[in-house]
Amino acid sequence: PQGLALQGLRVPPPEPQGMGDFSAPYVPGELLVLPGGLTPQGLTARVAGARVEKPLEGGFLKVRVPEGKERAKAWELLQAGARWAQPNYLYFPLYTPNDPLYPASPLDPSRLQPYYQAIRLEAAWNLLGPLPCTPVVAVLDTAFNPKHEDMGGVFLSGYNATPDGLPKDNLDPSPPPSGFAYDPNKDAPDHGQGVAGLVAAVADNNRGIPGVGLNRVKVLPVKVFYWVWGEYSSTSEVLAAAIRYAADQGAAVANLSLGSSAPLDGAVQQALGYALSKGTLPVAAAGNVGVEGLDYPAAYPGVLAVGSARLNGTRSDFSNYSTQPKDLVLAAAGNNNPPETLWSLALDKNYAYYQSLGAYAKWLGTSFAAPQASALAALYVAKHYARYGQGPSPDQIRLCLTRTASNGGSYNPETGYGLLRADRVMTDTTYCFP
Known part of the structure; x- marks a missing residue:
């Protein structure tokens, strides 16, 4: 029974470390941060213009920073002791043009x-x-x-x-x-x-x-x-x-x-x-x-x-x-x-x-x-x-x-x-x- 129970355990993925990619679209003025061993207030107190907006599940913090300085502030937070800092990325429904020979159809497998x-x-x-x-x-x-x-x-x-x-x-x-x-x-x-x-x-x-x-x-x-x-x-x-x-x-x-x-x-x-x-x-x-x-x-x-x-x-x-x-x-x-x-x-x-x-x-x-x-x-x-x-x-x-x-x-x-x-x-x- 113990062996069967152990086989069912999942090893959690390792937490990310470093800084996310700022080339993709994201919400201006917002970062998601893993604080490492620091308290949220202790971390943001070390970075001017950064404040914790709210904690998120999984240990992340939503941090407000000045718009246009997201990448710079992410770097400062890392220097201050954060484990990981990333933008609050934007996700969109994938664009589908309205051209009639484009959308997939089981009746017409040649659609693009x-x-x-x-x-x-x-x-x-x-x-x-x-x-x-x-x-x-x-x-x-x-x-x-x-x-x-x-x-x-x-x-x-x-x-x-x-x-x-x-x-x-x-x-x-x-x-x-x-x-x-x-x-x-x-x-x-x-x-x-x-x-x-x-x-x-x-x-x-x-x-x-x-x-x-x-x-x-x-x-x-x-x-x-x-x-x-x-x-x-x-x-x-x-x-x-x-x-x-x-x-x-x-x-x-x-x-x-x-x-x-x-x-x-x-x-x-x-x-x-x-x-x-x-x-x-x-x-x-x-x-x-x-x-x-x-x-x-x-x-x-x-x-x-x-x-x-x-x-x-x-x-x-x-x-x-x-x-x-x-x-x-x-x-x-x-x-x-x-x-x-x-x-x-x-x-x-x-x-x-x-x-x-x-x-x-x-x-x-x-x-x-x-x-x-x-x-x-x-x-x-x-x-x-x-x-x-x-x-x-x-x-x-x-x-x-x-x-x-x-x-x-x-x-x-x-x-x-x-x-x-x-x-x-x-x-x-x-x-x-x-």
Whole structure:
């Protein structure tokens, strides 16, 4: 009987010691303090402006201090003998936008909320607050429709980087050459609109989806796909020029939801280096073959590579991985078997030579993991600017997103640094806001 009774005992957790984090929202002028061995009155008598408001359960004291001096007074209380001092933190209901394809539904498993929750995005949204700048994500992709109902005011003036014969501001799908046509099973000009939608589709407009950027990010659409010798693709020449263009326009991030197996493309590598030198972080899709080895440009140094995870957090069956350590993270972006897809935008505009998938379409692939990382990187840029008056370098962004991901700073050959943790990106004081 004694043994059974002892097995039922719980060891109380150790009491905290030190000072809490003052970067999260809290009640002005209030601290919660563990006094240590001192009496409440004996403790606060040693700190000017501090007074005990009331004792709380668990031995804590609620202490009133001058507003704006919470952190300083917490430090003084610790110096006076307190064991622990923290803010009186604020908790909020997690923000949920009213876009109809967002809330989770058992009748529609492609709704976005579970995908965003996988990277703790809702918690991060609650931490944004007012942001004094609007970062730009350049999306280098297939085609775009700036007049889409869910992208109102989000697109900056776009650029056609291709030699497809259309004007340089024309973002329509490139017309196929005589004798060729778009293959609906392979060629998808809607792809670019879907990628851009996950970056910055308008939130809280009762339409479609919310982008990860939550109305705080703009998109620079750059068309890089066109018809090359009977194939709908892009080239080293066009892609390198587009990367340089995005950097020259001041984009904080260049999203590259595209790839090739070509390991040594000097022109593209040089352009990526140029972008990094201008303060633009390239973010690229890892590849959709499900094999070891990242596609390029994701595999190049300095690029943040993004693979895809299932909703259960494991690597998607199609997502490429790397046994060699790379700057690789994951975002939830579908699976083949069992099937998982997520809603995003389509062009919602038909052409004489191409019929759009409609206003919205279901997507999957590392192409749709990358824009989640790109938009999160942009939000981090804005948050960093709000705190320090300047944006972080590409190296800082990459370090912040990789080291705060779910693997705790450790690299795993299957999942890289793990699932993005948007909440940590907004609060981490080691890698993101040191």
